[in-house]
Amino acid sequence: MIARWPCPGPHGQSEEYAFAFDRGRMVRLLIVPPLFDEANRMRRMLVDAMRLLDEAGVDCFLPDLPGCNESLQEFPAQSLHGWRRAMAQAARHFGASDVLAVRGGALVFPNTLPGLMLEPAKGASILRQMLRARVISAREAGRQEDSSALLEIGRSEGLELAGWRCGASLIAGLETATAQIEGQRILGQSELGGGGLWLRAEPAAAPDQSAALAQIVLAEIAT
Amino acid sequence: MSDTDSTLRAILQDVLGLSAERVTAFNASTGLFGDLPELDSMAVAGLLTEIEDRLDIVIEDDEVDGELLETYGNLLSFLEAKVAEKA
Numbered sequence: 001m002i003a004r005w006p007c008p009g010p011h012g013q014s015e016e017y018a019f020a021f022d023r024g025r026m027v028r029l030l031i032v033p034p035l036f037d038e039a040n041r042m043r044r045m046l047v048d049a050m051r052l053l054d055e056a057g058v059d060c061f062l063p064d065l066p067g068c069n070e071s072l073q074e075f076p077a078q079s080l081h082g083w084r085r086a087m088a089q090a091a092r093h094f095g096a097s098d099v100l101a102v103r104g105g106a107l108v109f110p111n112t113l114p115g116l117m118l119e120p121a122k123g124a125s126i127l128r129q130m131l132r133a134r135v136i137s138a139r140e141a142g143r144q145e146d147s148s149a150l151l152e153i154g155r156s157e158g159l160e161l162a163g164w165r166c167g168a169s170l171i172a173g174l175e176t177a178t179a180q181i182e183g184q185r186i187l188g189q190s191e192l193g194g195g196g197l198w199l200r201a202e203p204a205a206a207p208d209q210s211a212a213l214a215q216i217v218l219a220e221i222a223t
Numbered sequence: 224m225s226d227t228d229s230t231l232r233a234i235l236q237d238v239l240g241l242s243a244e245r246v247t248a249f250n251a252s253t254g255l256f257g258d259l260p261e262l263d264s265m266a267v268a269g270l271l272t273e274i275e276d277r278l279d280i281v282i283e284d285d286e287v288d289g290e291l292l293e294t295y296g297n298l299l300s301f302l303e304a305k306v307a308e309k310a
Contacts, residue, residue, distance in 0.1 A: 037265060125272065128272065129269055130268070132268040132271060132272065135284050136264040136267055137264035139289075146284065147284050198269075199234075199237045199238050199269055199270075200239075201262060201265075201266035202261050204240055
């Protein structure tokens with residue numbers, strides 16, 4: 001269930017975890033998780049889909065992005081470039097045959113693999129939302145902050161956004177990043193039914209969405 | 224019910240994970256920020272970003288204040304004015 005993989009980091013090689021169902025089967029799906037809080041909100045749905053895929057004969061791997069979850073790497077040292085390298089390394093290590101990138105995961109997935117992306121997010125939208133959350137919570141605390149001034153600071157010094165200490169390279173990367181899609185199928189939330197779980201204020205399970213996702217992935221990677 | 228009204232209810236349903244019935248029962252004086260514990264600053268930011276996407280409008284930082292998010296009615300009338308501006 002918990003697999004380890006060697007991952008390049010800013011201070012050399014480190015070990016990272018992945019939640020995995022690995023029974024040495026032919027079809028091996030790498031799931032690249034959403035970024036920041038969206039990863040927590042969608043994790044249960046994704047893990048439930050993985051259980052269904054396992055039952056259907058598909059090996060699947062959900063690696064931690066370095067600096068996130070159980071990772072020992074420092075978050076402020078992370079960048080989109082680093083996460084891209086890490087996900088490519090995870091794909092190699094696990095021998096992934098296919099990929100499912102979710103939301104911001106589409107900014108860092110190994111695009112040489114065939115597969116799908118669920119509601120790919122633009123880096124600029126992710127950044128805008130986190131800046132906005134910071135401005136709103138500052139206002140609640142009686143401080144005035146301004147998105148564009150914050151962004152300016154973020155670009156040169158890094159910035160704490162929604163509890164994440166983002167380094168300058170991560171901020172700069174997010175500003176312009178879009179999904180580098182090379183033939184992977186784009187999957188819309190409407191195909192899963194219900195509302196997007198990344199929007200949810202609180203993490204929740206969604207068994208119907210997990211089942212729909214597993215079914216679509218199976219149909220896509222079997223063809 | 225205006226298009227903006229039904230879009231806003233649909234977004235709130237997604238963000239808060241509420242049933243359609245509960246969201247249909249929202250009226251102009253239903254409290255939002257401050258009354259709904261799940262609506263913290265991160266959730267509000269997500270809500271506003273989703274509103275911008277679905278209504279194709281831009282909400283400036285300085286337009287977001289406590290009053291705007293106090294009740295469903297306040298948020299809806301602000302958005303209806305925004306959408307009308309665009310037309």
